[in-house]
Amino acid sequence: MANYHERFLKVIQFIESNLDTDLNVETLCDVAHLSKFHFHRQCSAVFGMPIMSLVRMLRLKKAAFQLAFRKEIKILTVAFNSGYESNEAFTRVFKKYFGMAPSKFRATPNWNRWQTHYDPVMRLRKNTMSNNDLFYVRVIELPEITTAAIEHRGSPNVLGATLAKFIEWRKVNRLPPSKSRTFNFIYDDPATTPADEYRFDIACSIERDMTDDEVGIITKKIPAGHYAMLKHKGSDDTLGEVIQFLFTDWIANSDFELRDFPLILERISFFPEVPEHEMMTHVYLPIQAKSSLSPKTR
Structure with a gap:
């Protein structure tokens, strides 16, 4: 499993570097050097979610940081940059992960609800850290x-x-x-x-x-x-x-x-x-x- 942890850490890093691009499963399979069948199985084992759900979650994290700390960026712009075609679609998904609308989060950022979704990513980063x-x-x-x-x-x-x-x-x-x-x-x-x-x-x-x-x-x-x-x-x-x-x-x-x-x-x-x-x-x-x-x- 350790080898797969290293591979999926590289996948996370690739996603983070390409959040504004049109990511797809085939490209991410190549990054992990896994067939699509094994890639989906290992992704579910490591993260407990499909790979495109992971992509959506990392995009939402960037969106949340922009909402909270880059207030000069309009909410609609954050939504479009996160891959959503409307503010309504963005708000619906954002509320699922953060428990509040983007406008309310911008006014009073609260990460309580988010942590329950993000824990698998945090665990992977810690598991693949360099030795002391x-x-x-x-x-x-x-x-x-x-x-x-x-x-x-x-x-x-x-x-x-x-x-x-x-x-x-x-x-x-x-x-x-x-x-x-x-x-x-x-x-x-x-x-x-x-x-x-x-x-x-x-x-x-x-x-x-x-x-x-x-x-x-x-x-x-x-x-x-x-x-x-x-x-x-x-x-x-x-x-x-x-x-x-x-x-x-x-x-x-x-x-x-x-x-x-x-x-x-x-x-x-x-x-x-x-x-x-x-x-x-x-x-x-x-x-x-x-x-x-x-x-x-x-």
């Missing part, structure tokens, strides 16, 4: 970085609403990702933290302190110091495994200990501007030398 010994970690030193941040407190499934608010604030204040670095501060593991206690900050670099009480923007400083840094290419679906590796295997076998600051993600490239498997995220774990040891690069 392939993770390349560097110890680097960062200067102090001033950021404007918004604090999300509550279920990670409604994080999208906070993110959408922050994106709009950045646009108003002319702080696009091209000129202002994008960060997330990770305080809690969503798998072990009660939803109402979950904490997550979204931030961007700024040259001077900035606040906005109406939106909830505050100034936060990333402290100067040493960080274990790992470059993660791929979907956020596998970020948890990368973070777990840093917090367990890597730190336990290093000459460092954790410093009193949350883990940091720096977003280098974003979905849906790039396919999910081409996303780039830099992960920074704040560290300091253990007692009587001086920092050294590993």
Whole structure:
């Protein structure tokens, strides 16, 4: 089955790179190097759904990101780009997967219903991740970085609403990702933290302190110091495994200990501007030398 997992991960990546094209079963069979008969059987075994249902689901995920975070794109345009000939057809299918109409999702993004459909894809990504010994970690030193941040407190499934608010604030204040670095501060593991206690900050670099009480923007400083840094290419679906590796295997076998600051993600490239498997995220774990040891690069 492991071999089939690798094949279907390639199928997912091909679909993600060609969401705006007319995908068909024959092309996807060629990507997987399987006959149509075996392809359909293995796809159902891996995902629990037909291959064209998987295509529809990945298109809807891109559509949902555009609805939530790219509000300059009209809903009808999102529908057409997702392969639907009318807003009514798009709304009907979208409600099946998200439990609400596209317009309501755009106003208050909620991913609760979606996760039950998407779990098979997430499991496949995790099952086909590189082994921990392939993770390349560097110890680097960062200067102090001033950021404007918004604090999300509550279920990670409604994080999208906070993110959408922050994106709009950045646009108003002319702080696009091209000129202002994008960060997330990770305080809690969503798998072990009660939803109402979950904490997550979204931030961007700024040259001077900035606040906005109406939106909830505050100034936060990333402290100067040493960080274990790992470059993660791929979907956020596998970020948890990368973070777990840093917090367990890597730190336990290093000459460092954790410093009193949350883990940091720096977003280098974003979905849906790039396919999910081409996303780039830099992960920074704040560290300091253990007692009587001086920092050294590993």
